[in-house]
Amino acid sequence: MPETLTITDNRTGKKYEIPLEHGAIKATDLRQVEVKDDEFGLTSYDPALMNTATVKSRITFIDGEKGVLEYRGYPIDQLADPTSSYLEVAYLLLHGDLPNQAQFEGWRQNIRLHTYVHENIKKFLEGFRYDAHPMGMFISTIAAHSTFYPEAKDVMRPEVRLKQIYRLIGKVTTIAAFAYRHSKGLPYVYPQNDLSYCGNFLNMMFKTGESRHALHPTLERALTLLFILHADHEQNCSTNAMRSIASSHVDPYSAVAGAAAALWGPLHGGANEAVLHMLEEIGSVEKVPQLIKDVKEGKRRLMGFGHRIYKNYDPRAKVIKGLADEVFEVRGKNAKLDIALELERVASEDDYFLKRKLYPNVDFYSGLIYEAMGFPLDFFPVLFAIPRTAGWLAHWQEQITDPEQKIVRPRQIYLGERRRTWVPIARR
Numbered sequence: 001m002p003e004t005l006t007i008t009d010n011r012t013g014k015k016y017e018i019p020l021e022h023g024a025i026k027a028t029d030l031r032q033v034e035v036k037d038d039e040f041g042l043t044s045y046d047p048a049l050m051n052t053a054t055v056k057s058r059i060t061f062i063d064g065e066k067g068v069l070e071y072r073g074y075p076i077d078q079l080a081d082p083t084s085s086y087l088e089v090a091y092l093l094l095h096g097d098l099p100n101q102a103q104f105e106g107w108r109q110n111i112r113l114h115t116y117v118h119e120n121i122k123k124f125l126e127g128f129r130y131d132a133h134p135m136g137m138f139i140s141t142i143a144a145h146s147t148f149y150p151e152a153k154d155v156m157r158p159e160v161r162l163k164q165i166y167r168l169i170g171k172v173t174t175i176a177a178f179a180y181r182h183s184k185g186l187p188y189v190y191p192q193n194d195l196s197y198c199g200n201f202l203n204m205m206f207k208t209g210e211s212r213h214a215l216h217p218t219l220e221r222a223l224t225l226l227f228i229l230h231a232d233h234e235q236n237c238s239t240n241a242m243r244s245i246a247s248s249h250v251d252p253y254s255a256v257a258g259a260a261a262a263l264w265g266p267l268h269g270g271a272n273e274a275v276l277h278m279l280e281e282i283g284s285v286e287k288v289p290q291l292i293k294d295v296k297e298g299k300r301r302l303m304g305f306g307h308r309i310y311k312n313y314d315p316r317a318k319v320i321k322g323l324a325d326e327v328f329e330v331r332g333k334n335a336k337l338d339i340a341l342e343l344e345r346v347a348s349e350d351d352y353f354l355k356r357k358l359y360p361n362v363d364f365y366s367g368l369i370y371e372a373m374g375f376p377l378d379f380f381p382v383l384f385a386i387p388r389t390a391g392w393l394a395h396w397q398e399q400i401t402d403p404e405q406k407i408v409r410p411r412q413i414y415l416g417e418r419r420r421t422w423v424p425i426a427r428r
């Protein structure tokens with residue numbers, strides 16, 4: 001059976017044989033389909049890139065129908081092993097294999113060496129109003145780092161790239177915690193490098209008078225797991241932004257700031273906050289049937305349910321649900337969790353949701369956990385961006401070292417006016 005596709009152009013009767021590779025055709029092979037020699041040739045129209053693969057990637061695999069998510073071939077539930085750490089998973093995403101002990105120690109040490117930010121960053125943050133959104137501060141501060149490390153623009157040198165990877169993974173928690181402390185008017189807490197990645201972050205966020213924030217192992221573990229679950233998700237909106245920006249060979253600070261900006265939108269990283277607003281609005285378990293009725297009548301959406309790719313239980317949501325129980329055991333039960341559980345129970349037995357394959361996604365329980373841990377709602381997108389930095393950087397490396405990639409430059413179908421005649425303003 002030939003691995004080709006035959007296209008017949010009914011305008012000319014001509015036939016074209018297009019090769020298939022990995023179950024896809026190359027969009028540029030369509031260009032040979034033309035009526036006249038001076039035409040550009042056939043192009044494909046795909047708003048929102050719904051059916052276009054823009055990369056050959058070896059980082060993350062998703063099977064949305066079966067509810068499978070793997071980083072470098074490792075299923076996400078295995079990476080959520082009780083002994084796993086976020087930095088190990090970041091290493092896996094960036095290097096392709098899990099580190100052995102010596103590789104891990106070296107990796108962790110290099111990241112720890114880069115957790116401090118330049119002292120001028122404190123002055124930079126002081127320029128923001130007390131009520132500035134933490135994600136706005138986070139994005140701008142990351143972008144500002146390109147001015148501190150001008151050598152970072154030398155992106156084709158592997159050793160330069162590796163240095164920026166250490167710096168970015170090391171500094172994102174510090175930048176995030178400093179943004180939070182600024183909004184609270186609290187003094188900045190410097191990194192404590194004998195703590196774990198997540199332990200250090202929690203200490204920089206919440207330490208007050210004591211010499212060190214009293215870390216609860218369950219909460220530290222919960223944050224580690226949430227960071228692992230959010231570390232990558234292949235070609236989503238922000239990763240596509242990262243690749244597109246990086247394709248111009250700009251420095252990675254500018255590219256990560258752009259990816260984080262894409263993540264901030266309510267259709268992407270903002271859904272967990274929307275879930276909490278919805279649970280607050282419902283108020284009690286007794287009001288769940290009314291909400292479900294409204295959803296089924298098309299009056300509103302059940303936030304934290306459904307996914308463009310997963311048409312089965314989001315594998316991340318499965319891990320997070322177990323985590324929620326552990327966190328609430330430590331923090332005390334929260335009425336919103338009962339409402340969430342009831343919503344899930346009712347939806348899992350209702351034809352409306354079953355027919356449409358609507359299951360809880362990663363955001364259904366993550367916001368509840370973050371809130372129970374003491375993070376403010378507007379900080380949730382920052383908590384998404386911190387771990388996703390490793391994923392963005394893995395895609396950045398893959399993008400700029402792939403010989404098949406070029407600067408991203410899609411085409412358009414132009415439907416506007418042509419060849420109009422200029423009339424001076426006085427005569428318009």
Ligand code: ACO
Nearest residue numbers: 267268271295301302303304305306307308356361362363
């Ligand atoms: N509540 C109720 N109905 C829903 C929901 C929902 N959350 N999601 C989809 N549907 C229904 C739609 O009304 C539609 O029904 P219809 O066929 O009768 O018209 C059907 O399911 C298909 O919906 P689409 O909008 O076509 O699905 P799409 O794949 O485009 O949307 C999305 C996916 C945006 C995630 C959607 O499910 C949604 O809005 N969910 C709520 C927001 C949310 O939780 N987002 C977080 C996603 S996870 C993440 O980004 C990290």
